[in-house]
Amino acid sequence: MRGLAQWLIAALLAAAPAERTLAGESLKIVGILYRGCEQVCQGFAARIEESGLDAEFVKRDIAQDTSRLAAIVEEARAMEADLVLTWGTSVTLGVVGTLDDAEGPGRLSTIPVVFTIVADPFGTRIAESFAGSGRANVTGTFNRVPEAVYVETIRQYDPEFDKLGLLYNRNEVNSVLKFKELQKLAPMLGIELVALELASGDDGAPDLADIPRLLKKLREQDVSWVYLGSSSLLRQNGEFFTRAAVEHGIAVLSPYEDLVREQNALLSVAVRSHDLGRLAAEQALKVLRDGKKPGDLPIARATDFAYVVNMEVAKQLGRFPPFAFLQIAETVKK
């Protein structure tokens, strides 16, 4: 029965954009963003435009306030959006829920959704596996390498490395998930994880002022590398966080390249955010232009990763990359 219902929904989904195009109307894509239209969002918009698809990209920014999600979901339904792009784990969970509560109120279960910047779509149960999301209307992108790769990258850079620092934010599901994952992995990878929780302020939100204190604490425990993990909060306050880390003599490894290119993280293993946005757009085009069912599409993996080293930070920290590393790394001087 459930299979039949999914089939019917999928058939409707496939037919809907075609009907709209026939009627001479533009397709509507709603982008639900966490902190404005940054590089991923721009990459998505650019690729859609390049493709020549007659589509309108409507951007809705929740400005890190997940309470705004319900209204935006309603709006998308009302405007009969043809596809919704969700940015980040929090937004995606708010829009489509997990595999276990996909049909709940306020969830989009018929409009096609493409998620991006989700650190762990499988751990959060947004999607089932790389082969497919396990839901008729959802597909997305994957832009991370396994956590072990980040740890090994640090080891290649710094053969002495044996202690990894992590700051996590209990208010963010993905941040907590990443902490737990690393906690499990650390003994297997032969490192000690020193994870500190960001204290909450009076409003219950994490207190940014706590960051330098925690970094100092890490330094006292001989931690020389800190991993950004999967915290939207730290990413959003990247400049503050990475600068503080450098001041405390700690190098930051980031899964996001912009923190190295534009801020003060020492090293990243990442795809270009712009490229990731384009990859999400490819998924959207397969649905809107090619008539593919989102549930049938595999989760698109980002390729074209690169090591990026901020040489200015390396100089400040007195930790230059090893010779072999330099042969493949991209370097920035900022």
Added chain:
Amino acid sequence: MLFRSWLTFSFVIAVVQTVLAGLSVLQHDAIFSDLLRQRVSVIAQTTATAFKPLVDLGMPLSMMRNGDAVVARALDTDPEIEFVHAFDASGAIVHSTMADRPRSVPPVVLKAMRLSTARGWSAETSQRLYSGFDIKSRSGEIGGGVVVGYPRDRLEEVSRAIVRKTAWTALAIWALFSALAWPVLRLLLGAPQRALGHLERTLLEPEGRRDAVPGGGGGELSVGARGLFGPEIERLGRNLDEAAQQYARAREDLDNAAAGRVRDGLAGSEAGGLVEGARVAMHGAADPSRSLARRVATRLAPVAALFILLSALLLGLASLRDVNQSIEPELAARTHLIGSVVSDNVQRALAAGVPLDRLVGAESFFGDMLTRLPEVAYIAVATGRIVLEAGERIDPYLAPPRERKDVRSHPIMQDGEEIAYVVIDIDPAIISKRFVDVFLDMSVVVLVSVLIAFEIMVLLTSRSLTAGLDRLQRLAAMQAAGDFSRRAGIAASGSIDRMTRLLADRAVVLNGHFARLWSKTRSSAEGRAALEQVAGRHALSSSGATPLRTTYFTDLRLALFLFAAADHLPLVFLPLYTRAAEAGWLPFEQAVLLSLPLAGYLLAIVLVSPLARPLADWLGRRSLLVLATIPALAAQIGLFYATSVPEIVGWRVLTGLGYALVTLACQDYVLDTVTGRERAQAMGLFTTVLFAGIFSGTALGGVLADRLGQENVFLLSAALVAAAALLVARLVGPSETGIERPRARMRLPPILPTLRSRRFCVLLFGIAIPNNIVLQAFISYLVTLILDSLGASTADIGRSVMLYFLAVIVVGPVAGRAASRWLSVTSLALLGAMLGGSALLVAALVPHEITVLLAILGAGVGDAMGRVSLVPMAMNVAENELQHLGANAVLGTLRTLERVGSIAGLLVVATVAGQLGYAAGMATVAALSLGGAALFGAHLAASRKTSVAIGAAR
């Protein structure tokens, strides 16, 4: 005679020059291509190293964003590079310097990568050279590879230059030696030729005038008689003279008999006695030590060998110089390359913002690169003082000079200014070793060319000169003794042939005359009795003279040489050829699979050997020889087409069958052509020719496989087998011994009775089987795989394996002399086994190219010592404890059992090598060899103690 001999010399020198020139060019190309591939592999290695961190992280190569830029850097190091691809483990190209990137690397590249046990590998096609390097993670997993495509233009251009140089040099040397040959031959053969001419004139002169020449000689004959072959020519002259008189006498006797007269003094008993005398004379003529043909051959052989050797040495030296000149720029290019790579990489780091004195890990990065180019001993980056360095300095110095030993210095630039430079130290010892290697390679080629040319020379001299002379002598001696039973059908093209024809014509005329008279006197019993007496006296027959059959080993030896060479051409690359084939349905692991073609070959020899003699008796030696080449030929062609291991094993079984039949039939043929006294010598000659073929095949197989491709070597083998078959069919006549032998029956070797003898068992398990295991499991199997895994080319492997056969050939006679003078055969065998075993053990414990070479040499010396002692020891057992079985049966059983033992040993060693690695396989061979020596030694000690005790008791 003189002109024909000169033509032969000239032709053979042309052959030696052609063969040597061809082989020199191939050898040069192999060396140059190897150097070039090694250089290009450094580029592949540095590119692959860049990708290694990615693979270490377990990430696919395709995930590297700047992968195209990384591979493109290689183009800066050498603009001749055609392309560089980085590909994943499946062969799909993920980064490339080509604008329209192909989907995957060519199959030849994947195959080379799959088959290589070393990290670097290379392949060659008609268009380009490929050099590649694996990208392996820390855990040893292959994440992909980097392959550099290099056009063949450079190689071809250098090759064309060397072809031109070598061809002109060879032509000049040929002209020189050909011209020199004339006066030398004239000096050697002029007098005998004049003497033979004189003999011919004398022979053809009317009988009345000839009688005027006293003793049938005098005048010009005495010139010959005083010369080199004086006594022999004098004897021939006497025989010819006597033959003429006998002819006249026979005619007279026939006429008298027809007229009813009986010549005075002719009685029945005497007639019989004369014929008997004639037979004796015939054998006397055939006595090789007194034969003019043999004397001429013995005189010509050293001169021929000298000409062949000198002309080959001269071209060899010229080629050595040319090859060294040709590779010098390539050696310089390698040094330049490493300098460029160092300066480029350091510049990249500096451009990224790393200060020169903060380059971390550069030493180990360059150290890895040094291992690929052994002649570069030391790399440093200096600013006036050394900033970083890798390797070991050749000459320690305080201030690094900019230019060292003519090595270009590579500046390191930053912001348009030179801030440092690269210092490279070349190890002169390694460079001279490279040249010594070239010298050794060329020596092998010279040696093989000389062997081939010598075999051709022996055949041609025999065909053009000595065989004719021998025939004339035989006929003359027979007729001198009154035997006119034989004729010889030949075209008269020289004085020797004309004289032979004259003698043959006389026999034909006499026999014809006799036949006519015989039919006329059908009714007269008396007349017939008289005629019978004459016929008995002059060996006449009414059915006419029968052809004189002459059989010589020289007719066969080139064929045997070619066959042995053809059989052993694939020896050094067979395990590699098998490894490249599909496993098929055989459920064995790879190491065992690789040993199966060899095991099948040996098994065929074991099974077919007892059949060889009965087959030869049934079909005739010559027919068996020709027929046995058919399976051998089919097998080589089959191997060319074989794609799976079962096919290769099947064809190798057939090869073994052909080899066993041909060598055994040859051996029997040789024994048939000589009389009892000469048998040992003939067998020695047979073994020498067989070994020369085996040696040449082994030595050339590697370089030919390297240049022509492994499968094409099988076609060459097929051509050589076909040539051998043609030679046998054209030149070899049916053997005739005059001695009736009982027809051989197939008999199984008396295995159980021999095994009851403890001494036989000690000999078998202590010496014979271990020695054979060393040959089959180590030399024919493990060496190839070990050297291949150490990165050696097939040409290198061939040269190394050849050392074994060279040691056997050189040490054998020395060991034989030692056995007869200073050492007992038992001590010699024990020493040999211990030497071979110890050398193998060292190589097993410290596997390195040098220790493996020493092990090969040790095995060769040890085997030579064992070979020399084995037969006398076995004969001793056969003559004492196993007397009732007969020496032949005991020796035959020993051969069969040692082969069976070596098959079992081979399979055990292959299994160990598969499970625990090649070093363990080598250790197993060493253990078997040393274990055998211990068993043999213990038995020796025990038997000495017993004999001392017995002596004391007495």
